[in-house]
Amino acid sequence: MEKFTKITSIATPFPRSNVDTDIIIPAKHLKSIKRTGFAAGAFESVRYDAGGTLIEDNVFDGPKYKGAQILIAGDNFGCGSSREHAPWAIDELGYRCIIAPSFADIFASNCIKNGILTVSLPQADVDALVMAAEAGHPITVDLDAQTVACENALYTFDFNPTHKDMLMEGLDEIGQTLKSKGAIADFEAKQKLMTPWLYR
Amino acid sequence: MPKTMPKTMYDKIWDNHLVEERGKGVGLIYIDRHLVHEVTSPQAFDGLRAAGRDIRRRDSIIAVPDHNVPTKDRDQDNPDAMSVAQLEALEANSKEYALDYIPMNDARQGIVHVIGPEQGFTQPGVTMVCGDSHTSTHGAFGALAFGIGTSEVEHVMATQTLLLKKAKNMRVTVNGDLPVGCSAKDVALAIIGAVGTAGGTGHVIEYAGSVIEALTMEGRMTLCNMSIEAGARAGLVAPDDKTFNYIKGRPYAPKAGQWDAAVSFWRSLRSDEGAKFDKEVVLNGNDIVPQVTWGTSPEDVVPVTGEVPAPETFSEPSKQEGAQKALDYMGLVAGQKITNISVDRVFVGSCTNSRIEDMREVAAVIKGRKKADTVKEVLIVPGSGLVKAQAEEEGLDKIFEAAGFDWREPGCSMCLAMNADKALPGEHVASTSNRNFVGRQGPGARTHLVSPAMAAAAAIAGHFVDVRDF
Numbered sequence A: 001m002e003k004f005t006k007i008t009s010i011a012t013p014f015p016r017s018n019v020d021t022d023i024i025i026p027a028k029h030l031k032s033i034k035r036t037g038f039a040a041g042a043f044e045s046v047r048y049d050a051g052g053t054l055i056e057d058n059v060f061d062g063p064k065y066k067g068a069q070i071l072i073a074g075d076n077f078g079c080g081s082s083r084e085h086a087p088w089a090i091d092e093l094g095y096r097c098i099i100a101p102s103f104a105d106i107f108a109s110n111c112i113k114n115g116i117l118t119v120s121l122p123q124a125d126v127d128a129l130v131m132a133a134e135a136g137h138p139i140t141v142d143l144d145a146q147t148v149a150c151e152n153a154l155y156t157f158d159f160n161p162t163h164k165d166m167l168m169e170g171l172d173e174i175g176q177t178l179k180s181k182g183a184i185a186d187f188e189a190k191q192k193l194m195t196p197w198l199y200r
Numbered sequence B: 001m002p003k004t005m006p007k008t009m010y011d012k013i014w015d016n017h018l019v020e021e022r023g024k025g026v027g028l029i030y031i032d033r034h035l036v037h038e039v040t041s042p043q044a045f046d047g048l049r050a051a052g053r054d055i056r057r058r059d060s061i062i063a064v065p066d067h068n069v070p071t072k073d074r075d076q077d078n079p080d081a082m083s084v085a086q087l088e089a090l091e092a093n094s095k096e097y098a099l100d101y102i103p104m105n106d107a108r109q110g111i112v113h114v115i116g117p118e119q120g121f122t123q124p125g126v127t128m129v130c131g132d133s134h135t136s137t138h139g140a141f142g143a144l145a146f147g148i149g150t151s152e153v154e155h156v157m158a159t160q161t162l163l164l165k166k167a168k169n170m171r172v173t174v175n176g177d178l179p180v181g182c183s184a185k186d187v188a189l190a191i192i193g194a195v196g197t198a199g200g201t202g203h204v205i206e207y208a209g210s211v212i213e214a215l216t217m218e219g220r221m222t223l224c225n226m227s228i229e230a231g232a233r234a235g236l237v238a239p240d241d242k243t244f245n246y247i248k249g250r251p252y253a254p255k256a257g258q259w260d261a262a263v264s265f266w267r268s269l270r271s272d273e274g275a276k277f278d279k280e281v282v283l284n285g286n287d288i289v290p291q292v293t294w295g296t297s298p299e300d301v302v303p304v305t306g307e308v309p310a311p312e313t314f315s316e317p318s319k320q321e322g323a324q325k326a327l328d329y330m331g332l333v334a335g336q337k338i339t340n341i342s343v344d345r346v347f348v349g350s351c352t353n354s355r356i357e358d359m360r361e362v363a364a365v366i367k368g369r370k371k372a373d374t375v376k377e378v379l380i381v382p383g384s385g386l387v388k389a390q391a392e393e394e395g396l397d398k399i400f401e402a403a404g405f406d407w408r409e410p411g412c413s414m415c416l417a418m419n420a421d422k423a424l425p426g427e428h429v430a431s432t433s434n435r436n437f438v439g440r441q442g443p444g445a446r447t448h449l450v451s452p453a454m455a456a457a458a459a460i461a462g463h464f465v466d467v468r469d470f
């Protein structure tokens, strides 16, 4: 997983409240046997009209926010079904950080697992960032300092220290466990002596 | 802690596999055995690839397709594209990572929880996982075995460990003797009826007592299989000579030079005298009667001699409401005799009851008889190709066919209706599987969980009957 320390990028404003994981990635796109390939169906109802044609200047595909790595969202973002496909889809759209007044719990923890930083800020600060994003100002998110900077404003945010370590070192849960590689190998060496029939 | 502190079997297996203590009862636990099937594994393999990781121990894995394989016409094109994609992915992933893989057309193919023991892969004292909740089946051998989710499948593949919170110890003792006509399935259902589907939550259940000791290995598997329906993630039975005899000589069993050491290690696993259990339940086996479920949860169970309960008889309002909903879904009325429920379809199979003894039990009940005309279909789905071959060698398939039953290829089949084997809306199914949830055997299907003998008798009579007078 890519390390997350500090990014500076323009941001996509999408300040709708209670965006659930069905909006992020509708159930009909979950049949895949892969954990990639969800970009096309991501935010489908926002990006496509009823006939299935791409809406040219929607915030995700239009030229204005092209290349944005930061998504500014509304409160209770990611509620609903626990599907891990939601952060997979957001990741595939190129976002590395989501800023919102609040996030649904499971969604937030699924984001960490997939290297996406979720920043919670008070509603007024998020409103200000939405305006800045619409004006095309770049935003800097610094995980180490736990700050968001834009023009002359500087906001600080809280973040779980264990999750901060994981993101800053680019470790997912498996990466975190692999820090104990030595202990696992020692265990195997010992077990192989005691119960050798478990090894081929 | 004094060295003499008595331990339960679960404590011993936990301690034997603790790689690192993480505080608050959480430990990094080493995993010895991993069964992989087509439905919960594709994204795990994909995750490994995306992160450039390898599988830590290939020798800890057997991969086999079971959940959505067709149970007939395997030589023809599978019409279900999703199932084809999953089956092909399992094969490709197994090849890429050089895993022991049993393809669909192999004689050993079958339900993961049937083939694990059959191959001697399941052994006492091991930690064993699979992306399927009925992994608890393997506890019959004294293995700590439990189901996991897809991200955990990937975690085990990459690290050979899981971060787990230690469960509490619960013991269910069934004393006395099981009456003729009752089987392990009836014991399992009677236990769930007694403790409820949340009775074992947060616990690992150890089954003990004379009834459990008298069960065959196959019966113990049926019992441990349904631990999850009692709320426990895992069940355990202390390994004994029956266990060792079952394992001996199977492909993955310890080889001759290691056998004695293995057996003496296995003997040391049983719970120590005086070990403390957080929860104890005791049942009298002599009181057990063949069981039938009437609702949409495995705890909605009564003896075949009983009747459908009235919702008012439940103590809590939420249970009363649940019971009414269940009756509406099942199309039953309070007070109706269980033996007055007619059966439209019968399913004998699933990881609960698809082993050779189950097949023999069915054959013994139906020999020389025919299915009732009102019963549309009786599916007999063996748990593995080896069970199928054994049954055919004993001529059981001929008995099934003479009775008008449908003898199929091995797989999960109508246990979860992921393939073409489904019941229709409103149909009552006498099923030897483990879950009677709404829609489990097809949208609107009404499942009644029973033993193989009870399912066989219902197929002949066209309604539930007490197999003891059959």
Ligand code: SF4
Pocket (backbone or CB within 6 Å): B066, B067, B111, B112, B113, B132, B134, B350, B351, B352, B411, B412, B415, B416, B433, B434
């Ligand atoms: S038979 Fe049913 S319960 Fe058993 S593994 Fe298959 S689907 Fe799961």
